Amino acid sequence: MSPRLRVSWSPPQPPKDSVSRPVAVDTQVRSGGQPAAPPKGSWFRRHFPWFRGDMRTAFLVLLPSIILVAIFIYGFILWTGYISLVDWKTAVENYDWVGLKNWKNLFSMERFRWNMRNLVIYGAGFMSQCILFGFLLAVLLNQNVKGENIFRSIILLPFAVSAIVTGVAWRWLMQPTTGVNLLFQKLGLEGFDFAWASDITWGALAITIASAWQFTGYIMALYLAGLRGISDEVVEAARVDGAGTWQLYRHIVIPLVMPVTFSAIVLTGMGSIRVFDMVTVLRGPSFSTDMLAFHMYQSTFGLYRTSLGAAIGFLMLLLSLFLVVPYLRGTRFEEGG
Amino acid sequence: MKRRIPLSRPLIYLVLILFCLFYLMPFYVMVITSLKPYQDLNVTRMWDLPTTISLDGFLEAWARVAPNFRNSIEITIPAALISSVWGSINGYIFAKWRFKGSDTIFMLFLFGMFLPYQGILIPLVRTLQAFGLYGTQAGLILTHCVFGIPITALLFRGYYAGIPNELLDAGKIDGCGFFKLYRHILLPISMPGFAVVLLWQFTSIWNDFLIGLVVLSNPSRAPVNVAVQNIAGSWSVEWNVQMSAALIAALPTIILYLSMGKLFMRGLLAGAVKG
Numbered sequence: 001m002s003p004r005l006r007v008s009w010s011p012p013q014p015p016k017d018s019v020s021r022p023v024a025v026d027t028q029v030r031s032g033g034q035p036a037a038p039p040k041g042s043w044f045r046r047h048f049p050w051f052r053g054d055m056r057t058a059f060l061v062l063l064p065s066i067i068l069v070a071i072f073i074y075g076f077i078l079w080t081g082y083i084s085l086v087d088w089k090t091a092v093e094n095y096d097w098v099g100l101k102n103w104k105n106l107f108s109m110e111r112f113r114w115n116m117r118n119l120v121i122y123g124a125g126f127m128s129q130c131i132l133f134g135f136l137l138a139v140l141l142n143q144n145v146k147g148e149n150i151f152r153s154i155i156l157l158p159f160a161v162s163a164i165v166t167g168v169a170w171r172w173l174m175q176p177t178t179g180v181n182l183l184f185q186k187l188g189l190e191g192f193d194f195a196w197a198s199d200i201t202w203g204a205l206a207i208t209i210a211s212a213w214q215f216t217g218y219i220m221a222l223y224l225a226g227l228r229g230i231s232d233e234v235v236e237a238a239r240v241d242g243a244g245t246w247q248l249y250r251h252i253v254i255p256l257v258m259p260v261t262f263s264a265i266v267l268t269g270m271g272s273i274r275v276f277d278m279v280t281v282l283r284g285p286s287f288s289t290d291m292l293a294f295h296m297y298q299s300t301f302g303l304y305r306t307s308l309g310a311a312i313g314f315l316m317l318l319l320s321l322f323l324v325v326p327y328l329r330g331t332r333f334e335e336g337g
Numbered sequence: 338m339k340r341r342i343p344l345s346r347p348l349i350y351l352v353l354i355l356f357c358l359f360y361l362m363p364f365y366v367m368v369i370t371s372l373k374p375y376q377d378l379n380v381t382r383m384w385d386l387p388t389t390i391s392l393d394g395f396l397e398a399w400a401r402v403a404p405n406f407r408n409s410i411e412i413t414i415p416a417a418l419i420s421s422v423w424g425s426i427n428g429y430i431f432a433k434w435r436f437k438g439s440d441t442i443f444m445l446f447l448f449g450m451f452l453p454y455q456g457i458l459i460p461l462v463r464t465l466q467a468f469g470l471y472g473t474q475a476g477l478i479l480t481h482c483v484f485g486i487p488i489t490a491l492l493f494r495g496y497y498a499g500i501p502n503e504l505l506d507a508g509k510i511d512g513c514g515f516f517k518l519y520r521h522i523l524l525p526i527s528m529p530g531f532a533v534v535l536l537w538q539f540t541s542i543w544n545d546f547l548i549g550l551v552v553l554s555n556p557s558r559a560p561v562n563v564a565v566q567n568i569a570g571s572w573s574v575e576w577n578v579q580m581s582a583a584l585i586a587a588l589p590t591i592i593l594y595l596s597m598g599k600l601f602m603r604g605l606l607a608g609a610v611k612g
Contacts, residue, residue, distance in 0.1 A: 077452070
């Protein structure tokens, strides 16, 4: 993909067009054709007046990406939905239509009830830790502290590390016979003894400690940027009106960083729906830490119950929509992204 | 906004230091455990420093994960480079050549980026198999590049949106077209953008587990994180070897993060819509 090669593909410039126009004309108008006169010519020319010259080149360069995204994301989603409605349950491909049988099957599984229970527990634990600690750390770092860079780098460091590495480290820390239990016992809490990730009831919650350890720095960074974006005048005005610090945070700061909180809810919520790596490493007994993604992986690639796996995967997509749709609606992608 | 909350300064520092200790704790445990000789691996002395420094753990871990480490390099570097160049061109189009419907297409790109991979894995495997790419590094590189289209386009779109249109208009007066504008005006000032996007793509592809696990299921061809999980999953492996393997897998991204923290941060903030 040598850029020089591509220059030669560039169509000859229409000199008249660019010269006759004023200097400050913006890209879209210039290449969008003649805004003043109604477009003439063929149906295509009339309905796609922008499709010529450089604008056409731009579209054609973008086209492969559009096609790949259309196939690899949207096409594959439809395909997965279709697989969830057929009877593919061995290593051999089978597209015999069975309707909602796999879905009914899934919803009646004991394992599926564990998945949903664990999703609620994991989501609650992961989201609350990331958002509360992320916000708290951002507020503290925003107090003109000395060595802010060092603190921030340390808090963000886990985010550079993979979930697998995080899980391996925390598996050692969560060993019932040693690790964190031993640390607290050494600090004087004699009876401190938890099973952590291997706890049959609260294993899923214990795993969120490791996940939040990795992800809180990211949420902290988002909040910090949000706090830095609040203008001093707003804060001063509230001060003049006699707001105390807690009132200031309660009524001014927290509402003003609401967009960040919204992002944080969506990001951590998505993380909860799709968590896979962490529960693969920090796996508890039976289904105590089983999540949808792990169930999907085992069904599809372990047991070759492909249609069931497709149903789980598609369900994960549907769950994500509840978070993504309102999020992208609320995000305006103007200049500046 | 810089505001003081009515907490005494020492308390603020105390809380921050406690949190930092919490964030450093797993690294401390990983490092000291990886440096312990076998006879030092007593669960009751987990928090103690090693009595003697031993590289046995590292040597054994390296013997186990070295091929996978090489696989990861061979996958991550081309995938990060290709997807960055690709994203730069796409971002240029989305920012500076907005045709009718381009914002809708961009939105559909972003939308796709959020969806969990589990909803597309089975067709992905079938498609790669059909093209003979399943189980190959080329297949995994292609997959990472395609799934990287949305995020790289987003990052570069944001970067190029900050470049004034007047600069391009001046180029157009001089007779530059689509490619010349990119090549002669945008590309020379794109290096900071490339650094951020490359760093972002390198980190996410290196740290990937799921796609590598599914596309390269053969353990000897798998990326390093899959190998680390395999080592951790077998209970016969000593903890010093496990921790060494984890550190080896984490080292490249940690080094990048420590040396280019600022760029990392910029990518994080720009990519806030990516999970």
